[in-house]
Amino acid sequence: MSVPRLRVSQVKKSFGATHALRDVSLSLGPGEVHALIGENGAGKSTLMKILSAAHHPDKGNIQLDGEDFSPSTPLEARRAGVAMIYQELSLVPHLSVEENILLGTEPKRLGWIIRSERRRLALAALSKLNQQHLPLHVPVGQLSLAEQQMVEIARALVGSPRVLIMDEPTSSLSQVDTTNLFQVIRRLRDSGVSIIYISHFLEECLELASHYTVLRDGESVGTGCMTPEALPLIMRLLVGRELSEVFPRTPHTIGAPVLEVSQLRGVLKPKSATFKLRAGEILGIAGIIGAGRTETLRALFGLDPQVGGEVKLRGICRKKATPRVWLQSRVGYLSENRKEEGLMLGRSISDNLLLSNLDDCCTGGFISRYRQDSLASKWISQLGIKTLHPRQKISDLSGGNQQKVALGRLLHHDAEILLLDEPTRGIDVGSKAQIYQIIGNLAAAGKSVVFISSYLPELLGVCDTIGVMCRGTIRAVRPANEWTEHSLIASAIGQNDN
Numbered sequence: 365m366s367v368p369r370l371r372v373s374q375v376k377k378s379f380g381a382t383h384a385l386r387d388v389s390l391s392l393g394p395g396e397v398h399a400l401i402g403e404n405g406a407g408k409s410t411l412m413k414i415l416s417a418a419h420h421p422d423k424g425n426i427q428l429d430g431e432d433f434s435p436s437t438p439l440e441a442r443r444a445g446v447a448m449i450y451q452e453l454s455l456v457p458h459l460s461v462e463e464n465i466l467l468g469t470e471p472k473r474l475g476w477i478i479r480s481e482r483r484r485l486a487l488a489a490l491s492k493l494n495q496q497h498l499p500l501h502v503p504v505g506q507l508s509l510a511e512q513q514m515v516e517i518a519r520a521l522v523g524s525p526r527v528l529i530m531d532e533p534t535s536s537l538s539q540v541d542t543t544n545l546f547q548v549i550r551r552l553r554d555s556g557v558s559i560i561y562i563s564h565f566l567e568e569c570l571e572l573a574s575h576y577t578v579l580r581d582g583e584s585v586g587t588g589c590m591t592p593e594a595l596p597l598i599m600r601l602l603v604g605r606e607l608s609e610v611f612p613r614t615p616h617t618i619g620a621p622v623l624e625v626s627q628l629r630g631v632l633k634p635k636s637a638t639f640k641l642r643a644g645e646i647l648g649i650a651g652i653i654g655a656g657r658t659e660t661l662r663a664l665f666g667l668d669p670q671v672g673g674e675v676k677l678r679g680i681c682r683k684k685a686t687p688r689v690w691l692q693s694r695v696g697y698l699s700e701n702r703k704e705e706g707l708m709l710g711r712s713i714s715d716n717l718l719l720s721n722l723d724d725c726c727t728g729g730f731i732s733r734y735r736q737d738s739l740a741s742k743w744i745s746q747l748g749i750k751t752l753h754p755r756q757k758i759s760d761l762s763g764g765n766q767q768k769v770a771l772g773r774l775l776h777h778d779a780e781i782l783l784l785d786e787p788t789r790g791i792d793v794g795s796k797a798q799i800y801q802i803i804g805n806l807a808a809a810g811k812s813v814v815f816i817s818s819y820l821p822e823l824l825g826v827c828d829t830i831g832v833m834c835r836g837t838i839r840a841v842r843p844a845n846e847w848t849e850h851s852l853i854a855s856a857i858g859q860n861d862n
Contacts, residue, residue, distance in 0.1 A: 367430040369394045369558040370415075370446075370527050375424030377410055384410040385421075386582040390560075392527065397549065397559045399569035399590055402579035403602060403794050405750050405762050408562055411579070412529050415560075416448035417441035428527070439468060445526030449533055451562075451763060452703060453512050457505025462486040464504050465519045489518035492551075494544045509701055510537050510653035517545070521552075528552065531562045535789045539820060539853055540652045546572060564793050566595055567821065578602060602793055611825030612797060614804030618828060619643035622812055623695075623781055628673035630656075630663040635836035637664075637673070641781065646803060646813045648827035648844065650820065651856045656836040657816045658700055661783045665690055665697045677781075691720060696779030698770055700786040700816070702763075706770040709759040713751055714740035716758050716769050721777045743772045748798055764791040771799065782806065785816045800826050820849045834858050 370392040377385040385407045392398045402408045413419040415426070417435040426433045428444065435441035438448070455464050462483055471481040483500060490496045495514045498507070504515055517533060530549075534542045549559060549572055563569055569576060570590055578586040578601040586601045588594055623641040628634055633656035641647050651657050662668040664675060666686045675682045677693055687697070699705035707716050717740045718725060725736040740754035747768045751761060758766060767787070774782055784803075788796045803813055803826060817823050823830055824844055831841035832855040840855050 366394065368392060368427070369396070369429060370433075370560075371425075371427045372411070372415075373425045373427075375411065375414065375421045375426065377414060377419060377421050383582055385414075388424075388579065388582070388584045390577050390584060390587070392558050392560060394558055395553050395556045396575065397553050397561055397573045399573035399576040400560055400562045400579065401564075401566070401569060401576055401598060401602065403764075405765070406579040407582040408579055409531070409762070410582075412448060412450075412531060412560070412562070415441070415446060415527075415529060417446075418448075442469075442523065442525070446529070447520040447523070447525035447527070448529045449517055449520045449531060451532040451535060453509075453516055455504045455512055455516060458503055460501050461490075461498055461504050461507070461515055462500040464515055465489055465522060467519070469522055485522060486518070489521045490514070492521055493518055493548050508653060510541055513537060514541070517548075525557065527558045527560070529560045529562075532564070533561075534563070534565070534568060537653065537818060539818060539849075540857065542568075542818075564791060564796065565819065566598065566793065570595065599793070611822065612801045612804060613825075614801065614808045616644050616804065616807040617810075618645045619810065622678055624674075624676040625664060626674045626676075628660065628663060628675065629671050630659050630668055631671060633659040633836040634663065634833070634838070637833075637838050639831050639838055639841050641812050641814060643812055644807050644810050645829060646807050646815055646827045647841075648815045648817060648823040648830040649833060649838070650817070650823055650830055650852050651833035653818070655833040655856065657833050658785055659836075660833070660838075661697065661785055661814065661816065665695070665783060667697070691777065694778060694780040695783065696720075696774035696777055696781070697783045698774060698785055698787055700789060702766055702770050707758055707766060709757075711758065712755045713744065713749070713758050713761070713769055714754040717743050717754075717772050718776055720773055739776070743776060747772050747775075747802075748795070764795045767791050768795065768799075771802070775802070780811050782811065782813045784813060786818065787815070788817070788819070788822065796822070820852050823852070824849065832856050 368391045372388060372390040375385055375388045388411055400408055414421050417438050417440060435444055465486040466482045471478045486500055487496060490498055493514055498511060504512055520528060533545060553559060561573055573590040576590045577584050578598060619642055621640045621642050626638050628637040637660045649657050663670050670684050714736045718736055722731060724739060725731050737754040744751060744754060749765050749768050758769060771787060788799055806813060815827055824847060827844045829841060830844050830847050831838045832852060834856055
């Protein structure tokens with residue numbers, strides 16, 4: 365047999381008393397896509413940081429093409445041929461797309477950056493992703509989240525890596541962008557690049573990977589060929605449940621309309637959003653990135669200006685209401701960008717969970733830390749948030765647990781209408797099933813949910829009704845059982861549904 369491109373043997377890593385990796389082994393062949401699967405907190409991110417030299421192992425051995433691999437810095441690892449794409453973007457917002465792609469690897473002559481060569485390399489990297497239309501001169505902070513993700517991926521492709529590590533690369537991409545990315549991954553694989561693909565979407569792993577490794581509690585607990593027959597075993601190794609239980613359904617009754625949106629218009633998008641949300645209903649909104657889904661919820665909730673249309677809440681017109689008014693009316697909003705908009709990363713879990721409703725924690729205008737921590741502990745237990753204590757800084761948590769905190773704040777606020785923008789982005793399979801169950805329970809309690817998602821199976825598996833946005837307009841709203849993945853995609857890109 366040929367020498368593995370990458371071999372990880374019995375790697376261990378601890379942070380104080382916390383054992384992040386207990387015993388992890390993995391083998392990756394040349395030109396192989398290997399799926400690394402595990403719940404949040406299983407040790408995936410720690411292992412990837414070790415491979416990219418952001419961390420160093422306490423014990424174990426790593427070999428690259430048969431030679432010991434122990435770079436001292438991420439730049440050294442990258443120069444050796446190991447590139448990492450993190451789920452949480454590591455871009456510099458005020459620098460241009462071109463500058464971000466070549467950041468740290470700029471072509472130079474006599475200490476001066478060769479701008480023409482930098483532009484050529486940046487365009488070549490974007491072309492590999494079919495994203496050459498992105499403006500190279502625009503500050504990356506002005507791009508959408510999905511476009512920023514493509515810039516992050518393009519940066520990793522500069523330098524022709526031997527091993528490419530991709531951590532949830534499709535978590536903020538639409539179905540169309542995901543399809544384009546898969547084509548790129550296959551071309552890289554065919555050219556001999558080895559890829560470690562981390563994803564909570566088992567369908568993606570099945571489509572791309574030839575082998576898999578499952579991590580649980582810092583240990584590699586299973587490895588094998590990635591086949592449809594292996595999926596039930598992988599689910600049991602992950603969370604102890606069968607694949608058929610991923611989309612739990614809670615019986616619920618749909619009542620009268622509680623939110624009516626008619627021809628809502630924003631500054632650029634939406635151009636025309638019309639839909640009705642009924643009591644106890646889960647309304648999904650599909651569409652490609654840039655169609656206007658996020659802009660619709662932001663304009664509706666008063667985060668972005670409304671320039672036209674009408675919004676009625678429980679029959680009462682709410683023209684250009686502010687977020688404060690919506691919160692007082694028990695309407696909650698969950699941003700797709702938890703890092704910059706959804707959470708205060710420098711504050712505790714308690715603060716983030718209870719901030720919008722501190723009434724039960726206050727006496728005479730003063731906050732009781734005891735009551736705050738007691739209430740936070742209740743939500744931590746109910747949502748299965750993995751943490752040491754309620755006052756732990758939220759930035760210490762994994763992405764999935766951070767998302768649970770963001771959703772928990774709406775539950776604590778007792779919102780009757782929940783506007784959820786990509787609520788399961790970056791969350792593992794087990795946590796997704798928990799969130800689907802929570803959403804179902806909310807509907808069973810008579811509450812209403814607007815659910816934006818780029819992951820079509822969850823829209824079809826969770827929602828009662830699905831609308832599709834195309835070029836800023838909601839073009840179709842129908843019962844979920846009248847849609848298929850194919851018809852959703854066709855409607856999203858403007859083709860005839862038939």
